[in-house]
Amino acid sequence: MVRSGWFSRKPNGNKSSTDIPAGIVTKCQRCNEILFVRDFERNSKVCTKCGFHHKLSAYERLEITVDEGSFQPLNEHIISRDPLNFIEYPAKLEKAQTNTKLTEAIVTGTAFIDNKPVVIGVSDFGYMGGSMGSVVGERISRAMEYGLAHRLPVILFTASGGARMQEGLLSLMQMAKTSASAGKLRNEGILYVCVLTDPTTGGVYASYACLGDVILAEPGAVVGFAGRRVGNQDTGVNLPDNFQTSEFQAEHGMVDRILQRKEIRPALALLLKLFDGGRHNDR
């Protein structure tokens, strides 16, 4: 049934099997089922057989989340430098920009969901693992401050391995900065919703991702403090099968709802309705 050559391959041929070839068929990363790309894309990269939620790029996520054509990017002009002269960092940034066509690991802006205005940010794991350096932190804080200034609810989709090592302590401080901005939203009664997607770990999970008034998550996403690789070194303890997944976090009270990908947009629209546009004291 499967023949070589039938699979489309990118010309450079050095892409890992996790990349989705731009051809007729593709393979589920979890169950290895051969899937028609057309069906796979139509199902928002959720496996039609086992339901595995494959990663989405930031713009793929926006496309299925906000009203068509409503997204207006903010702060795209803020870009990274290499403050610590860290080994290979400029090359990594350049490669990430080329591969993702993004200016940084998060896209932020304004949009409408079911005709309701929101500030929205979406991490892109393809850009250096969605890691948070100065620019990601700055864009998040500015997005939150935009929400404050215009009294708009803030919705953030996370997909990140954590703080960006290449900016050292400055990256660690982004945890503090974004959490402090989240504090301002909270004080001002502006709704803040986090949607945890695969993966959300480390310094991102231990900061703004854990601070939503409402926290939603996709099924099967890796969600945890240390990341599963580190957790596995916890010798002598039998780790549960779902250790550091969204299901584990939900079981332990850290997540409000685990939702299928296609349920997220309607859920956000409903939350905006239930929380009266997500901004009490509306002007």
Next chain:
Amino acid sequence: MIGDVFDFEKPIAEVETLIQELKSPQRREEALREGIDLSAKIAELEEELHRVMVRVYKNLSPWEKTQLARHKDRPYSLDYIRLIFDDFFELNGDRLAANDEAIVGGPAILESRPVMVIGQQKGRDIKERQRRNFGSAHAEGFRKALRLARMAERFHMPLITMVDTAGAAADLHAEELGVSEAIAHNLREFSLLKTPIIVTIIGEGGSGGALGLAIGDHVSMLEHSIYSVISPEGCAAILWHDKSRASDAAKSLCLTASNALSIGVIDNILPEPLGGAHRDPVTMAETIKTSLLSSLNKLDSLPSVDILIETRYQRLRRMGEYVERTPSEEDSNDG
């Protein structure tokens, strides 16, 4: 200096051994018998020792500072609490689940003023280290810290924190009780706390676990302490799949106090006694106390608590280095 001696301490240990030998009863008897005066020789060696120590400790590499920050004899939070404050009364428990001994805290008197002090506490011996999880707090520790911080707010006591941890606990129990949530919660709530917060990094400032106690109005680091997003070993493992290159990683990470000062993450560096805080904890404690009092003095002069909190927010808001392109420089790279 028998036992654990770091490579960079070896030249010091050699001279110290020589001095000790000359001072030994046998040598003194010998010298007395033979009519030789050793005191001149000893004085000369002691001078040499001072020279060597100055040379070594003023030129420590980032990795050597990391080792010093983790030194088994380095004073811990409770040592400084004993030396700096009067009438410390330890309070325990997060009122939710447990008492995490990796973090200690309670009210105390600084000079004549009641304050709340919270610190991360490593252990001295194996038993204490296990009890305190080597200073790596779980959610319960961060929640206890927040409980005490809230109490400080209610009773108008300044909050003084001491940071010394390799990082937060990252085991099954930590995940079950939500260590990430506890840290994130502290980051947000400390940024809004209506009382002055003074932070001192006394040893290891390891990643999110350190940050969970490090949001404040004034942040100091001891000269040989470190503050980092990831441990040098962890960084080396990621970069080169080789933990033994921690020394190179330490340099790359810019984790020293002077690095942190130059990028605006901390406000000042507290000089350590020659050879490190562990060689003279009393002097170190005096330096910290002087700094705490002066920071507190400055924060007291702020006209209102709203200004205090907004200044704290702006302090965090400034953190980060990036380029803001002007519109003309922007390419069409907007997705």
